[in-house]
Amino acid sequence: MSLSVFFGRDENRLSYPGVYALLDEFAVKAGLWQRIRLRIMPGSGLDGTVSSPFAIYLTEPVLNLEDPQVIGYFVAHEMIHIKYWDFLKNIYLHIDYDKFCALRILCEFRADMEGLELAGITGNDIKTVHDVAENPLERADKITCYESGYPERSQRIFYSQKYKDFDVNLFDEVLFDFCFEMRIEKPSAFLRSVKRSFR
Known part of the structure; x- marks a missing residue:
């Protein structure tokens, strides 16, 4: 730096x-x-x-x-x-790559939801802003996005409109989907581990 x-x-x-x-x-x-x-x-x-x-x-x-x-x-x-x-969660990149990706995805959802609120962006403007902000990676299929530690842009829009806050329901829904798509063995243990590391 x-x-x-x-x-x-x-x-x-x-x-x-x-x-x-x-x-x-x-x-x-x-x-x-x-x-x-x-x-x-x-x-x-x-x-x-x-x-x-x-x-x-x-x-x-x-x-x-x-x-x-x-x-x-x-x-x-x-x-x-x-x-x-x-940015400190990058430490998990060298320890457990699946955990690193899951944490990064959760961080992205939280940054989206709280960032939209911070910027005063609501309603239909959420989709408009996300449509402009989309990058090529987020047009890939969901598994490719998950493997790189990012959600799809359509997921960002969906969850930002479905949930008012970044709460435990969104947290669980995202992690369960990640475990399913990435075929995580022992998903319950994985979820507990991710929850302990996320703040």
Whole structure:
């Protein structure tokens, strides 16, 4: 991680004042104590990620979108990943790949649902925003998506509209489907293990 996350001028704040207004607003609403910075990541598609509690990474195509609602979705989604320190769950990648994928999928659903609420996106706008945000991976079949640790975009829309909050019912429904599709042996033990590791 670059030390510029902590020190020095933040030139992106000058270049993208609208995004920084969202970063500052959403950080306060999410209850974060730290100032979040914007970093630009390489890529020609619409994408974002986090790797620390101090910055979100977005591609230039996200930053150049004309729809402020979609930009707000990306910023809020990544902000929720920071709130829960989801990037730390990457440790399971080297321990148990199925568990890593299940945890990552749950993190994505939580970031979607709480991010949509944080950005004030409701009703039919949920599908509109997700239709714009879709990336090629999410057009793959469900098993391919699960194997890469992401839900299908259609699942994101469905669960965001079906459930008001990220709660135990959604949690169980997603995990049971994951176990079925991925043919997890001893699904009850797997579910208990994932639940213990998820926060």
